[in-house]
Amino acid sequence: MNRRSFLSLLALATLCSRSSRSLAREGGVAARFGELPPAGRVSRVFAAGSPAAVLACVLAPGKLLGWPMRMDAAARALLPAPAADLPFLGRLSGRGSTVGTETLLSLRPDLVLDAGSVNPLHLSGAERVWQQTGLPYVLVDGRLEDHPAQLREVGRLIGAAGRGRELAGLAAHILDRVRAEASANRDEAPPRVYYARGRDGLETGLAGSINMEAIEFAGASNVAAEAGSGGLTQVSMEQILAWNPDVLLTQDAGFARRVRGDRLWRSVRAVRNGRIHVAPILPFGWLDGPPGVNRLVGLPWLLPRLYPHRYPGSDRGRLDRFTAETFERFYGKALPAALVAAAADGEAG
Structure with missing residues:
Protein backbone atom coordinates (compact mmCIF):
# COMPACT_ATOMS: atom_id res chain seq x y z
CA MET A 1 0.00 0.00 0.00
CA ASN A 2 1.42 3.39 -0.98
CA ARG A 3 1.32 6.51 1.16
CA ARG A 4 -1.56 8.09 -0.77
CA SER A 5 -3.73 4.97 -0.38
CA PHE A 6 -2.93 4.80 3.31
CA LEU A 7 -3.87 8.44 3.85
CA SER A 8 -7.13 7.95 1.94
CA LEU A 9 -8.09 5.01 4.12
CA LEU A 10 -7.14 6.96 7.24
CA ALA A 11 -9.34 9.89 6.17
CA LEU A 12 -12.25 7.55 5.50
CA ALA A 13 -11.81 5.84 8.87
CA THR A 14 -11.89 9.26 10.54
CA LEU A 15 -15.07 10.11 8.65
CA CYS A 16 -16.72 6.84 9.76
CA SER A 17 -15.69 7.45 13.36
CA ARG A 18 -17.10 10.98 13.30
CA SER A 19 -20.32 9.69 11.72
CA SER A 20 -20.71 7.02 14.41
CA ARG A 21 -20.48 9.64 17.14
CA SER A 22 -23.04 11.73 15.28
CA LEU A 23 -25.35 8.73 15.04
CA ALA A 24 -25.17 8.08 18.77
CA ARG A 25 -25.75 11.75 19.58
CA GLU A 26 -28.49 12.54 17.08
CA GLY A 27 -30.48 9.36 16.73
CA GLY A 28 -30.97 8.37 13.11
CA VAL A 29 -28.59 10.90 11.52
CA ALA A 30 -25.31 9.21 10.65
CA ALA A 31 -23.61 12.02 8.76
CA ARG A 32 -24.18 15.56 7.53
CA PHE A 33 -22.22 17.26 4.78
CA GLY A 34 -22.46 21.00 4.28
CA GLU A 35 -24.37 23.62 6.21
CA LEU A 36 -28.01 22.68 6.57
CA PRO A 37 -30.68 25.35 6.12
CA PRO A 38 -32.97 26.13 9.07
CA ALA A 39 -35.78 23.57 9.31
CA GLY A 40 -38.41 26.14 8.40
CA ARG A 41 -36.64 26.87 5.12
CA VAL A 42 -36.45 23.30 3.84
CA SER A 43 -39.16 23.04 1.21
CA ARG A 44 -37.43 21.05 -1.55
CA VAL A 45 -36.04 17.62 -0.62
CA PHE A 46 -34.24 15.40 -3.13
CA ALA A 47 -34.35 11.73 -2.10
CA ALA A 48 -31.11 9.98 -3.08
CA GLY A 49 -32.69 6.52 -3.01
CA SER A 50 -35.93 4.64 -2.41
CA PRO A 51 -35.75 4.37 1.42
CA ALA A 52 -35.17 8.13 1.67
CA ALA A 53 -38.09 8.80 -0.69
CA VAL A 54 -40.49 6.78 1.46
CA LEU A 55 -39.19 8.55 4.57
CA ALA A 56 -39.75 12.00 3.06
CA CYS A 57 -43.14 10.96 1.69
CA VAL A 58 -44.56 9.90 5.05
CA LEU A 59 -43.12 12.92 6.86
CA ALA A 60 -43.73 15.76 4.41
CA PRO A 61 -45.07 14.66 1.01
CA GLY A 62 -45.32 18.24 -0.19
CA LYS A 63 -41.56 18.72 0.16
CA LEU A 64 -40.43 15.71 -1.87
CA LEU A 65 -39.25 16.72 -5.35
CA GLY A 66 -39.76 13.38 -7.07
CA TRP A 67 -39.23 9.65 -6.99
CA PRO A 68 -35.91 7.81 -7.39
CA MET A 69 -37.86 4.71 -8.52
CA ARG A 70 -40.67 4.32 -11.01
CA MET A 71 -44.11 4.32 -9.42
CA ASP A 72 -47.11 2.62 -11.01
CA ALA A 73 -50.69 3.85 -10.86
CA ALA A 74 -51.71 1.38 -8.15
CA ALA A 75 -49.00 2.64 -5.78
CA ARG A 76 -49.68 6.31 -6.55
CA ALA A 77 -53.39 5.82 -5.76
CA LEU A 78 -52.48 5.00 -2.14
CA LEU A 79 -50.34 8.09 -1.54
CA PRO A 80 -51.28 11.61 -0.48
CA ALA A 81 -51.90 13.97 -3.41
CA PRO A 82 -48.59 15.88 -3.38
CA ALA A 83 -46.56 12.66 -3.53
CA ALA A 84 -48.92 10.79 -5.85
CA ASP A 85 -48.33 13.24 -8.70
CA LEU A 86 -44.55 13.54 -8.45
CA PRO A 87 -42.33 12.63 -11.41
CA PHE A 88 -39.63 9.99 -11.66
CA LEU A 89 -36.23 11.69 -11.21
CA GLY A 90 -33.74 8.84 -10.75
CA ARG A 91 -31.43 8.01 -7.89
CA LEU A 92 -28.05 9.00 -6.50
CA SER A 93 -27.47 5.98 -4.27
CA GLY A 94 -27.91 2.26 -4.70
CA ARG A 95 -26.83 0.22 -7.72
CA GLY A 96 -25.52 3.00 -9.90
CA SER A 97 -26.50 6.66 -9.92
CA THR A 98 -28.87 7.76 -12.67
CA VAL A 99 -28.82 11.47 -11.81
CA GLY A 100 -26.00 13.70 -13.01
CA THR A 101 -24.59 16.70 -11.20
CA GLU A 102 -26.15 19.20 -13.60
CA THR A 103 -29.59 17.63 -13.29
CA LEU A 104 -29.37 17.61 -9.51
CA LEU A 105 -28.36 21.28 -9.40
CA SER A 106 -31.15 22.23 -11.80
CA LEU A 107 -33.72 20.84 -9.34
CA ARG A 108 -32.51 23.33 -6.70
CA PRO A 109 -33.06 21.13 -3.63
CA ASP A 110 -32.64 22.65 -0.19
CA LEU A 111 -31.47 19.25 1.04
CA VAL A 112 -30.34 15.90 -0.34
CA LEU A 113 -31.68 13.12 1.90
CA ASP A 114 -30.28 9.62 1.88
CA ALA A 115 -31.07 6.54 3.98
CA GLY A 116 -29.75 3.00 4.11
CA SER A 117 -26.89 0.87 5.33
CA VAL A 118 -24.15 3.19 6.57
CA ASN A 119 -20.76 1.94 5.43
CA PRO A 120 -17.55 3.55 4.14
CA LEU A 121 -18.70 3.33 0.51
CA HIS A 122 -22.05 4.98 1.28
CA LEU A 123 -20.39 7.71 3.33
CA SER A 124 -17.78 8.48 0.71
CA GLY A 125 -20.49 8.67 -1.97
CA ALA A 126 -22.49 11.16 0.08
CA GLU A 127 -19.41 13.28 0.69
CA ARG A 128 -18.54 13.22 -3.01
CA VAL A 129 -21.99 14.54 -4.01
CA TRP A 130 -21.66 17.37 -1.50
CA GLN A 131 -18.18 18.26 -2.75
CA GLN A 132 -19.33 18.28 -6.38
CA THR A 133 -22.55 20.24 -5.88
CA GLY A 134 -22.22 22.17 -2.63
CA LEU A 135 -25.72 20.95 -1.70
CA PRO A 136 -26.24 19.99 1.95
CA TYR A 137 -26.49 16.23 2.27
CA VAL A 138 -27.89 14.21 5.19
CA LEU A 139 -27.36 10.46 5.48
CA VAL A 140 -29.52 8.56 7.97
CA ASP A 141 -29.11 4.99 9.10
CA GLY A 142 -31.82 2.81 7.59
CA ARG A 143 -31.80 -0.06 10.04
CA LEU A 144 -35.17 -1.13 11.44
CA GLU A 145 -34.40 -0.33 15.06
CA ASP A 146 -33.30 3.19 14.07
CA HIS A 147 -36.64 4.10 12.47
CA PRO A 148 -38.14 5.90 15.52
CA ALA A 149 -35.07 8.13 15.90
CA GLN A 150 -34.85 8.52 12.14
CA LEU A 151 -38.46 9.72 11.84
CA ARG A 152 -38.09 12.10 14.76
CA GLU A 153 -34.79 13.64 13.67
CA VAL A 154 -35.48 13.91 9.95
CA GLY A 155 -38.91 15.36 10.73
CA ARG A 156 -37.19 18.04 12.77
CA LEU A 157 -34.58 18.73 10.08
CA ILE A 158 -37.13 19.26 7.31
CA GLY A 159 -39.63 21.30 9.32
CA ALA A 160 -42.09 18.50 10.11
CA ALA A 161 -41.23 18.00 13.78
CA GLY A 162 -44.78 17.30 14.94
CA ARG A 163 -45.35 14.70 12.28
CA GLY A 164 -41.95 13.19 13.02
CA ARG A 165 -42.76 12.82 16.71
CA GLU A 166 -46.14 11.26 15.93
CA LEU A 167 -44.73 8.62 13.59
CA ALA A 168 -41.69 8.01 15.80
CA GLY A 169 -44.02 7.18 18.69
CA LEU A 170 -46.01 4.80 16.51
CA ALA A 171 -42.80 3.19 15.20
CA ALA A 172 -41.50 2.67 18.73
CA HIS A 173 -44.81 1.10 19.77
CA ILE A 174 -44.71 -1.32 16.81
CA LEU A 175 -41.10 -2.32 17.46
CA ASP A 176 -41.76 -2.82 21.19
CA ARG A 177 -44.79 -4.97 20.44
CA VAL A 178 -42.95 -7.16 17.96
CA ARG A 179 -39.90 -7.39 20.20
CA ALA A 180 -42.12 -8.59 23.06
CA GLU A 181 -43.71 -11.20 20.79
CA ALA A 182 -40.32 -12.47 19.72
CA SER A 183 -39.23 -12.69 23.37
CA ALA A 184 -42.41 -14.54 24.34
CA ASN A 185 -41.50 -17.29 21.91
CA ARG A 186 -38.02 -17.98 23.26
CA ASP A 187 -39.12 -21.28 24.77
CA GLU A 188 -40.31 -22.45 21.36
CA ALA A 189 -38.24 -23.30 18.33
Whole structure:
Protein backbone atom coordinates (compact mmCIF):
# COMPACT_ATOMS: atom_id res chain seq x y z
CA MET A 1 0.00 0.00 0.00
CA ASN A 2 1.42 3.39 -0.98
CA ARG A 3 1.32 6.51 1.16
CA ARG A 4 -1.56 8.09 -0.77
CA SER A 5 -3.73 4.97 -0.38
CA PHE A 6 -2.93 4.80 3.31
CA LEU A 7 -3.87 8.44 3.85
CA SER A 8 -7.13 7.95 1.94
CA LEU A 9 -8.09 5.01 4.12
CA LEU A 10 -7.14 6.96 7.24
CA ALA A 11 -9.34 9.89 6.17
CA LEU A 12 -12.25 7.55 5.50
CA ALA A 13 -11.81 5.84 8.87
CA THR A 14 -11.89 9.26 10.54
CA LEU A 15 -15.07 10.11 8.65
CA CYS A 16 -16.72 6.84 9.76
CA SER A 17 -15.69 7.45 13.36
CA ARG A 18 -17.10 10.98 13.30
CA SER A 19 -20.32 9.69 11.72
CA SER A 20 -20.71 7.02 14.41
CA ARG A 21 -20.48 9.64 17.14
CA SER A 22 -23.04 11.73 15.28
CA LEU A 23 -25.35 8.73 15.04
CA ALA A 24 -25.17 8.08 18.77
CA ARG A 25 -25.75 11.75 19.58
CA GLU A 26 -28.49 12.54 17.08
CA GLY A 27 -30.48 9.36 16.73
CA GLY A 28 -30.97 8.37 13.11
CA VAL A 29 -28.59 10.90 11.52
CA ALA A 30 -25.31 9.21 10.65
CA ALA A 31 -23.61 12.02 8.76
CA ARG A 32 -24.18 15.56 7.53
CA PHE A 33 -22.22 17.26 4.78
CA GLY A 34 -22.46 21.00 4.28
CA GLU A 35 -24.37 23.62 6.21
CA LEU A 36 -28.01 22.68 6.57
CA PRO A 37 -30.68 25.35 6.12
CA PRO A 38 -32.97 26.13 9.07
CA ALA A 39 -35.78 23.57 9.31
CA GLY A 40 -38.41 26.14 8.40
CA ARG A 41 -36.64 26.87 5.12
CA VAL A 42 -36.45 23.30 3.84
CA SER A 43 -39.16 23.04 1.21
CA ARG A 44 -37.43 21.05 -1.55
CA VAL A 45 -36.04 17.62 -0.62
CA PHE A 46 -34.24 15.40 -3.13
CA ALA A 47 -34.35 11.73 -2.10
CA ALA A 48 -31.11 9.98 -3.08
CA GLY A 49 -32.69 6.52 -3.01
CA SER A 50 -35.93 4.64 -2.41
CA PRO A 51 -35.75 4.37 1.42
CA ALA A 52 -35.17 8.13 1.67
CA ALA A 53 -38.09 8.80 -0.69
CA VAL A 54 -40.49 6.78 1.46
CA LEU A 55 -39.19 8.55 4.57
CA ALA A 56 -39.75 12.00 3.06
CA CYS A 57 -43.14 10.96 1.69
CA VAL A 58 -44.56 9.90 5.05
CA LEU A 59 -43.12 12.92 6.86
CA ALA A 60 -43.73 15.76 4.41
CA PRO A 61 -45.07 14.66 1.01
CA GLY A 62 -45.32 18.24 -0.19
CA LYS A 63 -41.56 18.72 0.16
CA LEU A 64 -40.43 15.71 -1.87
CA LEU A 65 -39.25 16.72 -5.35
CA GLY A 66 -39.76 13.38 -7.07
CA TRP A 67 -39.23 9.65 -6.99
CA PRO A 68 -35.91 7.81 -7.39
CA MET A 69 -37.86 4.71 -8.52
CA ARG A 70 -40.67 4.32 -11.01
CA MET A 71 -44.11 4.32 -9.42
CA ASP A 72 -47.11 2.62 -11.01
CA ALA A 73 -50.69 3.85 -10.86
CA ALA A 74 -51.71 1.38 -8.15
CA ALA A 75 -49.00 2.64 -5.78
CA ARG A 76 -49.68 6.31 -6.55
CA ALA A 77 -53.39 5.82 -5.76
CA LEU A 78 -52.48 5.00 -2.14
CA LEU A 79 -50.34 8.09 -1.54
CA PRO A 80 -51.28 11.61 -0.48
CA ALA A 81 -51.90 13.97 -3.41
CA PRO A 82 -48.59 15.88 -3.38
CA ALA A 83 -46.56 12.66 -3.53
CA ALA A 84 -48.92 10.79 -5.85
CA ASP A 85 -48.33 13.24 -8.70
CA LEU A 86 -44.55 13.54 -8.45
CA PRO A 87 -42.33 12.63 -11.41
CA PHE A 88 -39.63 9.99 -11.66
CA LEU A 89 -36.23 11.69 -11.21
CA GLY A 90 -33.74 8.84 -10.75
CA ARG A 91 -31.43 8.01 -7.89
CA LEU A 92 -28.05 9.00 -6.50
CA SER A 93 -27.47 5.98 -4.27
CA GLY A 94 -27.91 2.26 -4.70
CA ARG A 95 -26.83 0.22 -7.72
CA GLY A 96 -25.52 3.00 -9.90
CA SER A 97 -26.50 6.66 -9.92
CA THR A 98 -28.87 7.76 -12.67
CA VAL A 99 -28.82 11.47 -11.81
CA GLY A 100 -26.00 13.70 -13.01
CA THR A 101 -24.59 16.70 -11.20
CA GLU A 102 -26.15 19.20 -13.60
CA THR A 103 -29.59 17.63 -13.29
CA LEU A 104 -29.37 17.61 -9.51
CA LEU A 105 -28.36 21.28 -9.40
CA SER A 106 -31.15 22.23 -11.80
CA LEU A 107 -33.72 20.84 -9.34
CA ARG A 108 -32.51 23.33 -6.70
CA PRO A 109 -33.06 21.13 -3.63
CA ASP A 110 -32.64 22.65 -0.19
CA LEU A 111 -31.47 19.25 1.04
CA VAL A 112 -30.34 15.90 -0.34
CA LEU A 113 -31.68 13.12 1.90
CA ASP A 114 -30.28 9.62 1.88
CA ALA A 115 -31.07 6.54 3.98
CA GLY A 116 -29.75 3.00 4.11
CA SER A 117 -26.89 0.87 5.33
CA VAL A 118 -24.15 3.19 6.57
CA ASN A 119 -20.76 1.94 5.43
CA PRO A 120 -17.55 3.55 4.14
CA LEU A 121 -18.70 3.33 0.51
CA HIS A 122 -22.05 4.98 1.28
CA LEU A 123 -20.39 7.71 3.33
CA SER A 124 -17.78 8.48 0.71
CA GLY A 125 -20.49 8.67 -1.97
CA ALA A 126 -22.49 11.16 0.08
CA GLU A 127 -19.41 13.28 0.69
CA ARG A 128 -18.54 13.22 -3.01
CA VAL A 129 -21.99 14.54 -4.01
CA TRP A 130 -21.66 17.37 -1.50
CA GLN A 131 -18.18 18.26 -2.75
CA GLN A 132 -19.33 18.28 -6.38
CA THR A 133 -22.55 20.24 -5.88
CA GLY A 134 -22.22 22.17 -2.63
CA LEU A 135 -25.72 20.95 -1.70
CA PRO A 136 -26.24 19.99 1.95
CA TYR A 137 -26.49 16.23 2.27
CA VAL A 138 -27.89 14.21 5.19
CA LEU A 139 -27.36 10.46 5.48
CA VAL A 140 -29.52 8.56 7.97
CA ASP A 141 -29.11 4.99 9.10
CA GLY A 142 -31.82 2.81 7.59
CA ARG A 143 -31.80 -0.06 10.04
CA LEU A 144 -35.17 -1.13 11.44
CA GLU A 145 -34.40 -0.33 15.06
CA ASP A 146 -33.30 3.19 14.07
CA HIS A 147 -36.64 4.10 12.47
CA PRO A 148 -38.14 5.90 15.52
CA ALA A 149 -35.07 8.13 15.90
CA GLN A 150 -34.85 8.52 12.14
CA LEU A 151 -38.46 9.72 11.84
CA ARG A 152 -38.09 12.10 14.76
CA GLU A 153 -34.79 13.64 13.67
CA VAL A 154 -35.48 13.91 9.95
CA GLY A 155 -38.91 15.36 10.73
CA ARG A 156 -37.19 18.04 12.77
CA LEU A 157 -34.58 18.73 10.08
CA ILE A 158 -37.13 19.26 7.31
CA GLY A 159 -39.63 21.30 9.32
CA ALA A 160 -42.09 18.50 10.11
CA ALA A 161 -41.23 18.00 13.78
CA GLY A 162 -44.78 17.30 14.94
CA ARG A 163 -45.35 14.70 12.28
CA GLY A 164 -41.95 13.19 13.02
CA ARG A 165 -42.76 12.82 16.71
CA GLU A 166 -46.14 11.26 15.93
CA LEU A 167 -44.73 8.62 13.59
CA ALA A 168 -41.69 8.01 15.80
CA GLY A 169 -44.02 7.18 18.69
CA LEU A 170 -46.01 4.80 16.51
CA ALA A 171 -42.80 3.19 15.20
CA ALA A 172 -41.50 2.67 18.73
CA HIS A 173 -44.81 1.10 19.77
CA ILE A 174 -44.71 -1.32 16.81
CA LEU A 175 -41.10 -2.32 17.46
CA ASP A 176 -41.76 -2.82 21.19
CA ARG A 177 -44.79 -4.97 20.44
CA VAL A 178 -42.95 -7.16 17.96
CA ARG A 179 -39.90 -7.39 20.20
CA ALA A 180 -42.12 -8.59 23.06
CA GLU A 181 -43.71 -11.20 20.79
CA ALA A 182 -40.32 -12.47 19.72
CA SER A 183 -39.23 -12.69 23.37
CA ALA A 184 -42.41 -14.54 24.34
CA ASN A 185 -41.50 -17.29 21.91
CA ARG A 186 -38.02 -17.98 23.26
CA ASP A 187 -39.12 -21.28 24.77
CA GLU A 188 -40.31 -22.45 21.36
CA ALA A 189 -38.24 -23.30 18.33
CA PRO A 190 -38.46 -20.24 16.08
CA PRO A 191 -40.24 -20.73 12.76
CA ARG A 192 -37.72 -21.46 10.02
CA VAL A 193 -38.46 -19.03 7.19
CA TYR A 194 -37.38 -18.77 3.58
CA TYR A 195 -37.94 -15.36 2.00
CA ALA A 196 -38.43 -15.84 -1.75
CA ARG A 197 -37.57 -12.88 -3.94
CA GLY A 198 -37.93 -12.57 -7.69
CA ARG A 199 -40.20 -14.35 -10.13
CA ASP A 200 -38.54 -17.72 -9.57
CA GLY A 201 -38.14 -17.28 -5.80
CA LEU A 202 -34.45 -18.18 -5.93
CA GLU A 203 -33.13 -14.88 -4.60
CA THR A 204 -33.05 -14.31 -0.84
CA GLY A 205 -31.15 -12.50 1.89
CA LEU A 206 -28.26 -13.88 3.90
CA ALA A 207 -27.81 -13.41 7.64
CA GLY A 208 -27.60 -9.72 8.50
CA SER A 209 -29.05 -8.57 5.17
CA ILE A 210 -31.08 -5.37 5.56
CA ASN A 211 -33.66 -7.06 3.33
CA MET A 212 -34.26 -9.72 6.01
CA GLU A 213 -34.53 -7.37 8.99
CA ALA A 214 -38.31 -7.47 9.43
CA ILE A 215 -38.36 -11.27 9.40
CA GLU A 216 -35.42 -11.68 11.75
CA PHE A 217 -36.63 -8.89 14.08
CA ALA A 218 -39.92 -10.75 14.50
CA GLY A 219 -38.00 -13.71 15.93
CA ALA A 220 -38.00 -16.01 12.90
CA SER A 221 -34.98 -18.05 11.84
CA ASN A 222 -33.72 -17.20 8.36
CA VAL A 223 -32.81 -20.55 6.80
CA ALA A 224 -30.46 -18.81 4.36
CA ALA A 225 -28.29 -17.73 7.29
CA GLU A 226 -26.72 -21.18 6.93
CA ALA A 227 -25.20 -19.94 3.66
CA GLY A 228 -23.38 -17.08 5.38
CA SER A 229 -23.83 -13.38 6.03
CA GLY A 230 -24.06 -10.38 3.74
CA GLY A 231 -26.70 -9.04 1.36
CA LEU A 232 -28.83 -10.70 -1.30
CA THR A 233 -27.82 -13.96 -2.94
CA GLN A 234 -29.00 -16.51 -5.50
CA VAL A 235 -29.71 -20.03 -4.25
CA SER A 236 -30.61 -23.31 -5.92
CA MET A 237 -33.81 -25.30 -5.64
CA GLU A 238 -31.73 -28.13 -4.19
CA GLN A 239 -30.60 -25.85 -1.39
CA ILE A 240 -34.17 -24.82 -0.56
CA LEU A 241 -35.23 -28.47 -0.48
CA ALA A 242 -32.37 -29.19 1.92
CA TRP A 243 -33.36 -26.28 4.19
CA ASN A 244 -37.03 -27.39 4.08
CA PRO A 245 -38.42 -24.22 5.75
CA ASP A 246 -41.59 -24.13 7.88
CA VAL A 247 -42.80 -20.85 6.36
CA LEU A 248 -42.36 -19.34 2.92
CA LEU A 249 -42.72 -15.56 2.62
CA THR A 250 -42.78 -13.62 -0.62
CA GLN A 251 -43.99 -10.35 -2.08
CA ASP A 252 -44.73 -11.87 -5.49
CA ALA A 253 -48.30 -13.18 -5.70
CA GLY A 254 -47.65 -14.75 -9.10
CA PHE A 255 -44.75 -16.76 -7.71
CA ALA A 256 -46.90 -17.97 -4.80
CA ARG A 257 -49.60 -19.19 -7.19
CA ARG A 258 -47.07 -21.04 -9.34
CA VAL A 259 -45.32 -22.88 -6.53
CA ARG A 260 -48.56 -24.33 -5.20
CA GLY A 261 -48.79 -26.35 -8.39
CA ASP A 262 -45.10 -27.04 -8.84
CA ARG A 263 -43.94 -30.59 -8.13
CA LEU A 264 -40.57 -29.58 -6.67
CA TRP A 265 -41.87 -26.73 -4.54
CA ARG A 266 -44.65 -28.93 -3.17
CA SER A 267 -41.91 -31.04 -1.61
CA VAL A 268 -41.02 -28.10 0.67
CA ARG A 269 -42.66 -28.32 4.10
CA ALA A 270 -44.00 -24.75 3.98
CA VAL A 271 -45.74 -25.32 0.63
CA ARG A 272 -47.00 -28.77 1.60
CA ASN A 273 -48.55 -27.36 4.81
CA GLY A 274 -50.05 -24.31 3.14
CA ARG A 275 -47.80 -21.83 4.96
CA ILE A 276 -47.09 -19.58 1.99
CA HIS A 277 -47.78 -15.93 2.78
CA VAL A 278 -47.72 -13.07 0.29
CA ALA A 279 -46.89 -9.70 1.83
CA PRO A 280 -48.54 -6.69 0.17
CA ILE A 281 -46.37 -4.43 -1.98
CA LEU A 282 -48.60 -1.34 -2.07
CA PRO A 283 -47.75 1.43 -1.99
CA PHE A 284 -44.35 -0.01 -1.03
CA GLY A 285 -43.24 -3.47 0.07
CA TRP A 286 -44.42 -4.45 3.53
CA LEU A 287 -41.32 -6.58 4.20
CA ASP A 288 -38.79 -5.12 1.78
CA GLY A 289 -38.59 -3.15 -1.44
CA PRO A 290 -37.37 -0.79 -0.30
CA PRO A 291 -35.93 -1.65 3.14
CA GLY A 292 -37.30 1.57 4.65
CA VAL A 293 -39.92 2.79 7.12
CA ASN A 294 -42.57 1.08 4.95
CA ARG A 295 -41.61 -2.15 6.77
CA LEU A 296 -43.19 -0.82 9.95
CA VAL A 297 -46.60 -1.41 8.38
CA GLY A 298 -45.63 -4.98 7.57
CA LEU A 299 -44.39 -6.00 11.01
CA PRO A 300 -47.82 -6.37 12.70
CA TRP A 301 -49.08 -8.13 9.56
CA LEU A 302 -46.19 -10.59 9.86
CA LEU A 303 -46.77 -11.74 13.45
CA PRO A 304 -49.82 -13.99 12.94
CA ARG A 305 -48.20 -15.49 9.83
CA LEU A 306 -45.22 -16.58 11.90
CA TYR A 307 -47.14 -17.48 15.08
CA PRO A 308 -50.68 -18.47 14.04
CA HIS A 309 -51.29 -20.37 17.29
CA ARG A 310 -50.86 -17.14 19.23
CA TYR A 311 -53.41 -15.22 17.17
CA PRO A 312 -56.65 -17.20 16.97
CA GLY A 313 -59.86 -15.63 15.73
CA SER A 314 -60.53 -12.23 17.28
CA ASP A 315 -56.89 -11.69 18.30
CA ARG A 316 -55.78 -11.94 14.71
CA GLY A 317 -58.64 -9.67 13.66
CA ARG A 318 -57.51 -7.00 16.13
CA LEU A 319 -53.94 -7.20 14.84
CA ASP A 320 -55.10 -6.92 11.23
CA ARG A 321 -57.14 -3.82 12.17
CA PHE A 322 -54.08 -2.35 13.85
CA THR A 323 -52.15 -2.98 10.62
CA ALA A 324 -54.81 -1.08 8.67
CA GLU A 325 -54.71 1.80 11.16
CA THR A 326 -50.92 1.94 10.94
CA PHE A 327 -51.15 2.07 7.14
CA GLU A 328 -53.55 5.01 7.29
CA ARG A 329 -51.43 6.95 9.77
CA PHE A 330 -48.33 6.52 7.63
CA TYR A 331 -49.81 7.24 4.20
CA GLY A 332 -52.88 9.31 4.95
CA LYS A 333 -55.08 6.94 2.93
CA ALA A 334 -57.34 4.13 4.11
CA LEU A 335 -56.20 0.64 3.24
CA PRO A 336 -58.49 -0.41 0.34
CA ALA A 337 -61.02 -3.14 1.12
CA ALA A 338 -59.54 -5.47 -1.50
CA LEU A 339 -56.07 -5.11 -0.02
CA VAL A 340 -57.46 -5.55 3.51
CA ALA A 341 -58.95 -8.89 2.49
CA ALA A 342 -55.83 -9.94 0.59
CA ALA A 343 -53.54 -8.94 3.47
CA ALA A 344 -55.78 -10.81 5.92
CA ASP A 345 -55.39 -14.16 4.17
CA GLY A 346 -51.85 -13.65 2.88
CA GLU A 347 -52.70 -13.52 -0.82
CA ALA A 348 -51.83 -9.87 -1.42
CA GLY A 349 -50.38 -8.77 -4.72
